[in-house]
Amino acid sequence: MRQVRIGEGQGQKQDNLFQVREEMWHKSLAGVYKELEGEPLMEVEGRPTVGMQRSLYTLQTGVLWAHFFDKLGFRVVLTRGTNSQIVSSGIESMTAETCFPIKISHGM
Numbered sequence: 001m002r003q004v005r006i007g008e009g010q011g012q013k014q015d016n017l018f019q020v021r022e023e024m025w026h027k028s029l030a031g032v033y034k035e036l037e038g039e040p041l042m043e044v045e046g047r048p049t050v051g052m053q054r055s056l057y058t059l060q061t062g063v064l065w066a067h068f069f070d071k072l073g074f075r076v077v078l079t080r081g082t083n084s085q086i087v088s089s090g091i092e093s094m095t096a097e098t099c100f101p102i103k104i105s106h107g108m
Contacts, residue, residue, distance in 0.1 A: 025059070032070040033075070034078070036079050044075040050069045091107070
């Protein structure tokens with residue numbers, strides 16, 4: 001196995017795998033969720049809602065749960081993607097030192 005030092009760039013630029021994952025995630029969830037834009041949503045398109053954070057466990061299993069609740073007649077409402085306001089809110093709300101993903105979760 002060859003070690004590559006930082007700064008050594010050979011060949012073509014590789015895909016941004018975070019972007020690829022995000023695109024796959026959105027494609028898999030197309031039509032089964034609504035994004036939370038402000039006030040909590042109790043009903044979407046005449047269907048009761050189930051709220052989910054777009055962080056931690058949901059990034060791994062959100063597609064499963066969104067389709068599960070969709071088949072049961074619910075509309076999943078997801079929080080928006082992380083932004084500086086959510087990060088600040090999460091950091092300010094924490095009373096103990098935790099990892100960054102947990103701080104984001106508290107901000108949401």
